Amino acid sequence: MTDQEIRAEAERRASDRTDQEIIRKTLDEGVQTVWDRFALQQPQCGFGQLGVCCNNCAMGPCRIDPFGGKTSLGVCGANVDTIVARNLLDDLSVGAAAHSDHGREVVQVLLETAEGHGQGYQIKDVEKLHRLATEYGIQTDGRATNDIAKDLALGILEEYGTIKNRIQLAERAPEQTKEIWRKTGIMPRSIDREIVEAMHRIHMGVDADYVNLLLHAMRTSLSDGWGGSMAATECSDILFGTPTPLTSITNLATLSREKVNIVLHGHNPLLSQMIVNVAEDPDLKRMAEEKGAKGINLVGMCCTGNELLMRSGIPLAGSFFDQELAIATGAVEAMVVDYQCIYHSIPLTAGCYHTKVFTTSTKGKISGTIYKEFKPENARDTAHEIIKLAIENFPNRNPDRVRIPERPMKVMAGFSEETIRKALGGTYKPLIDAIVAGTIRGCVGIVGCNNPRIKQDYGHITLAKELIKRNILVVETGCSAIACGKAGLLVPEAADLAGEGLASVCRLLGIPPVLHMGSCVDCSRILVLAANIAKELGVGIGDLPIGGAAPEWYSQKAISIGTYFVSSGVYTVLGIPPKIFGSSNVLNLLADGVKGITNSAFAVEPDPLKTADLLEAEINRKRKALNI
C-alpha cells in the first residue's frame, strides 16, 4: 500500500484522529486487526445474517430458502418464523447471561466483603447500601454495615433463583409499566430462570410459536435490565462508590511515553478497581523507577475502562476497536482482561510487540496469555503481582517501535442517576419543566459497541451531534460513550454544538449535552432514570418522550439491552440489522406489533441522520400524547 492508500484506508476505518494514526501504523507494520479479519471473512453467509440457519440439533444444520423455495422447513419441521425467533431468543439469552453472571460476581464479592473474606474490599457507599436494604425490607437501624451488606447480598443473590416469581429490583418500574408486563405475562420471575427456560424452549420440539418465543425473549431481557445488570450496577456502587461528576482524559494519547502502561480491559470492575488501588503503593512506584520508568500509567478500555473512569477518573484509552490499536502503539507493558469483548486473537497482536496479556477469570481463559486467577480473597495480591510483572516488562519496550498520538481529549463523566437527580436539586422537576416547556424536547440513550460494518464511531458521534442540535438530551453508556468522549462531546463546552434550549440548560448546570452514565450494565441506570421521571409525572415509561439507539452494536448483550428498552417502553433504533430479516412475521412483530403492547418498537436504520429523524418523530409523538 502506498502512504496515500494507507491514509485513505485508516480514514475509512475509524473516525478518531488518534485511532487513524495507529491504524496507519498497523497497516505499515502488517499487524492484523479486526478490519482485516472482517475483510477476509467476506462474503458472510446470508442464511446466518437472515437468521434462517438453525444449528441446534444433530439432524441439522438446516437452512430455509429465504426466496420461498422448497427448503421451507427444517428436518424437525421448524418453519422460518420459529427458526428466526428461536435464534433471536438464543442470542438474547447469551447477552442476558453475560450481564447477569457479571452481576452475580459483584454480589458475591459484596457478600464475601461483608463476611470479611474480601481482601482489600470495603463498603464505600453506605448510604446506597441502606437505601437498597430498605428496598429489600432489610432492617438497617442500629445494625453494623457488614451485617446489612450480608443480608442485602444474600437477598440479591437469591433473585437469581428465586421462587417468589418476581424480582425485587423490577419493582422500581412505574406501576403503569409493571401493569403492562403483568398483563402480557412478561414480568420477569427470576434472573437465572428466564435464561434456563429460554434454553429449554430453544430445544428441538418445544416452542414453535414465534410470538410466544418473542414474548419470552422480552421477559428474559427484563430479567437482565431490571435484574442482573441492575444488580451489577448497584453492588458495584456499594463496593466502589456511586459515581459523581469528574473530569479525565480519553483516546490513545492517554498512553504514556515514560511510564509503565497497563491497559485494564473487559467489563468487571472487581479486579481492575483493585489494581487502581494497589498501583498507589510506593514500593511499586519505586520499582518502576528502578526499571527506568517515570511511574505507572493505568488506562481503561471498553466497559472496565468506563467503570474506572466513572468512579476513579482513570483515563480511558478507547473502546472495543481500540484494544489492538493500544497494543500496536508499542507502548503497552500489560493488558489485563477479565471477560466479554476480548478478541480471542489478542495474544497474537501482543506477540508482535512486547506486551504481556493477563487473563484473570476462570470463565475467560485465552491460550497464549498469562493466567492470574482472580479471587476476592487474594485480589490485592493478584493485583500486586500483575503490576509487578508489568513493571518488569518495561525494559523490553522497543522505543523505535513506539508511537503514541498527541493530545488526549478531555471528558467529563460520572453521571449516575443519583448524581443527575442531585444536580437537579433532588427531584426531576426542573428537567420535567424544561421538557414540558420544550427547552429540551426529550432524551435519548445511545448505547452499544463498534462493528466493522460501519466506520468506527461514525454512527455514535453523528447521531449524538444531530440529537443535541435538535435539543434532545443524550445519555450514553458503553462504547458509545467512549466514542463521544473521543469526539469531544463529553465536555460542558460541547453545549456550543447543542440547540439553544439544551445549550442553555447545560450551561446553567455546567454539564455536557451528552452525559456519560457508565458501562453496558449501567444501561440499568438509564432504566432507573426513566422510571423515576415517569413516576414523578405519574405515567409509564412508554409515555415518556424518550428513545434509545444502538448505531454500531455487535454483541448479543446489545440485543438484550435493546429488547429490555423496548419492553420497558423505549422506542429503539438499531444501526446494524439484527439477524431476523429472514422472517417477515418476526420483523413485523418487533417493528410494529409490539407497539400495541409497550407503546414502543424496534426500527432498523443505518444512517445516523435518518435515525435522528426517527427518534425525533417518536419524541414528538409522545409529547403530543402527553399534551406538551
Place this chain on the structure above:
Amino acid sequence: MKTVFVRQERCVGCRHCEVACAIEHSKGKGLLSTIQEETKSYPRIFVEVIDNYLKFPNRCRHCDPAPCMQVCPTGSLYRDEQTGSVLIDYLKCIGCAVCAMACPFGIIQFQKIQKYEMNREVNAKCDNCIGRLEEGRIPACAEACKTSALEFGEANDLIRIARTDFTSRMITSRGSETEVPVIPENIRAFQKVMEKLASLS
C-alpha cells in the same frame, strides 16, 4: 444445451457451492475426509463479493468456442461432446496460464491434482462435474445451492424462467402461474439496509 444458470440476486454468499465443489474433487468425497487430505482439494467456483451484500458465484461457463481452448499451446483443453463441457488433461498442462489470460470470467485457478500425485500446479478449472453428469446427476454446486442461485438445466428453460420472473415484476397483476417467486419484501428490505450500511462513510 445444459448449463448451470446463475441467478445472482438469490445468492446469499453461504459458499455451500464452494465447499461442495472442493469435496466433489477430493479423494474421499466426504466433508470430514476432504479437510484431512494431504493434497488439498480447492473449490473451482468462486463466490465473489462486494460490500458484503452483492454476491456473485462465478464459475466456468463452458463456452463454445472456448477462448481458453483456443489459446492452449499444448492442447490440454478439450470438449466433451456429450455434455458440452470444457475439460482438461491435467498431465498435458504446462502451467503457462495463457488460458487464464484468455478466460473472460477469470475463473481459472491452478492446483496440484491429487489423483496424479503431482508436485506441480496445473489448470484445475471447473469440469462441470463430468463424472456426476455421466451418472445422470447434477453438478455438486447446483445441488448444494439451497436458494436456487445455481440451477442446472436446459439453458433456454432456465432463461425463460428468469424472463417470466422479470416480466412478472413489470406487470402488477401477477398470475398464480408465476414460476419463480419474486424477491420477498423482507429480503429486499434486508438488502436495502445492507446497501445503505455499505454506502455510509
